[in-house]
Amino acid sequence: MDGFVSIEKSFVVLGCVYLSWKIIKHIWSSLNLEKDPVTVLVTGAAGQIGYALVPMIARGEMLGPDQPVIIHMLDIEQAAEALNGVKMELIDAAFPLLKGVVATTDVVEACSDVNIAILVGGFPRKEGMERKDVMSKNVSIYKAQALALDQHAAPDCKVLVVANPANTNALILKEFAPSIPEKNITCLTRLDHNRALGQISEKLNVHVSDVKNVIIWGNHSSTQYPDANHATVKTFTGEKPATELVGDDKWLKTEFIDTVQQRGAAIIKARRMSSALSAASSACDHIRDWVLGTPKGTWVSMGVSSDGSYGVPQGLIYSFPVTCDKGEWSIMQGLKIDEFSREKMDANAKELMEEKSLAYSCLN
Numbered sequence: 336m337d338g339f340v341s342i343e344k345s346f347v348v349l350g351c352v353y354l355s356w357k358i359i360k361h362i363w364s365s366l367n368l369e370k371d372p373v374t375v376l377v378t379g380a381a382g383q384i385g386y387a388l389v390p391m392i393a394r395g396e397m398l399g400p401d402q403p404v405i406i407h408m409l410d411i412e413q414a415a416e417a418l419n420g421v422k423m424e425l426i427d428a429a430f431p432l433l434k435g436v437v438a439t440t441d442v443v444e445a446c447s448d449v450n451i452a453i454l455v456g457g458f459p460r461k462e463g464m465e466r467k468d469v470m471s472k473n474v475s476i477y478k479a480q481a482l483a484l485d486q487h488a489a490p491d492c493k494v495l496v497v498a499n500p501a502n503t504n505a506l507i508l509k510e511f512a513p514s515i516p517e518k519n520i521t522c523l524t525r526l527d528h529n530r531a532l533g534q535i536s537e538k539l540n541v542h543v544s545d546v547k548n549v550i551i552w553g554n555h556s557s558t559q560y561p562d563a564n565h566a567t568v569k570t571f572t573g574e575k576p577a578t579e580l581v582g583d584d585k586w587l588k589t590e591f592i593d594t595v596q597q598r599g600a601a602i603i604k605a606r607r608m609s610s611a612l613s614a615a616s617s618a619c620d621h622i623r624d625w626v627l628g629t630p631k632g633t634w635v636s637m638g639v640s641s642d643g644s645y646g647v648p649q650g651l652i653y654s655f656p657v658t659c660d661k662g663e664w665s666i667m668q669g670l671k672i673d674e675f676s677r678e679k680m681d682a683n684a685k686e687l688m689e690e691k692s693l694a695y696s697c698l699n
């Protein structure tokens with residue numbers, strides 16, 4: 336009889352625990368502890384990168400699986416119908432994190448209150464064209480968008496320029512958006528960084544996630560310097576220098592560099608259009624690491640305003656190895672630079688100075 340009473344008591348206790356848990360869960364969810372949405376602008380959203388990028392943002396691949404987003408999409412009048420089609424598709428995909436979509440050809444509406452601006456819109460390089468050929472078309476676009484962001488974006492807005500010439504477009508943006516902190520204006524070289532990781536992983540037949548700390552120095556152009564001198568590879572016996580595992584200095588100084596430098600052109604040749612899915616994915620990587628932080632012991636490449644580190648002229652938007660923490664990037668300091676690297680880094684600074692002069696002459 337006593338045994339029966341204690342079993343009965345145990346059931347009552349278990350029932351109470353279960354009920355309390357249900358009540359706590361209900362109160363927790365009714366408190367609506369969902370994060371506030373972050374507003375993300377994508378310009379050129381009717382284009383091919385935009386089309387690949389917006390679903391990634393809406394699915395949480397850029398800001399995390401618990402971060403609601405509102406997406407603003409801007410394109411030009413001629414692309415308005417296509418842009419509206421992208422909006423319809425975003426609605427049809429029923430993304431749980433997507434709290435609103437604005438599709439507009441009005442730059443002020445597009446830039447209003449945005450926390451993150453990803454500037455993809457512009458005139459793309461076609462087969463046989465160099466970036467300089469598209470310079471004049473893009474600097475005027477970037478000046479106009481800088482003015483709108485300056486006046487209408489959220490004060491802490493973070494900007495990523497994807498459209499080419501990416502470094503110089505970002506420089507123009509910095510010039511004409513003085514209210515946006517210099518540290519918040521960046522350009523995309525993460526695609527080149529990811530391409531460099533990919534080449535080393537293919538060479539060593541290891542998974543790409545086991546390779547880290549390559550560097551892209553300088554310009555997102557065929558002059559860029561992909562540097563594997565400080566890269567490491569995870570092995571069964573710990574991390575090893577990529578240079579030691581590759582064991583082929585000639586390959587690292589020639590084929591590796593050439594392949595990464597020319598990858599954009601090779602994709603244009605193969606697809607008759609420039610890279611899109613890898614560009615969109617790398618733009619997500621760039622913003623995610625910037626906002627949420629780089630993993631401990633890992634750096635990534637970002638085009639940022641030079642503070643004079645590594646002898647790069649101050650103020651140029653130049654790709655450096657950076658670590659990110661609490662929404663701020665810092666240039667990785669103290670890396671040993673050999674003569675071969677120095678020469679290539681200087682060539683990039685020179686090219687960016689020339690692009691800067693050309694851009695300013697296009698503005699007049």
Ligand SMILES: NC(=O)c1ccc[n+]([C@@H]2O[C@H](COP(=O)([O-])OP(=O)(O)OC[C@H]3O[C@@H](n4cnc5c(N)ncnc54)[C@H](O)[C@@H]3O)[C@@H](O)[C@H]2O)c1
Pocket residue numbers: 378379380381382383384385409410411414455456457458459460476496497498499500501523524526527555609610611614
């Ligand atoms: N940094 C990188 O790693 C990287 C990689 C790939 C491509 N890109 C560059 O990204 C850009 C976009 O490439 P894409 O393949 O998506 O080109 P795309 O031609 O498919 O799309 C560009 C879009 O921008 C729009 N656009 C033009 N002017 C605009 C303006 N003033 N405001 C808003 N939108 C405007 C166009 O209507 C078009 O829809 C190009 O400049 C390309 O060279 C950079």
Ligand SMILES: O=C(O)C[C@H](O)C(=O)O
Pocket residue numbers: 459460499526598599600602609610
């Ligand atoms: O559009 C281009 O010029 C190529 C692009 O920048 C790329 O690197 O894939």
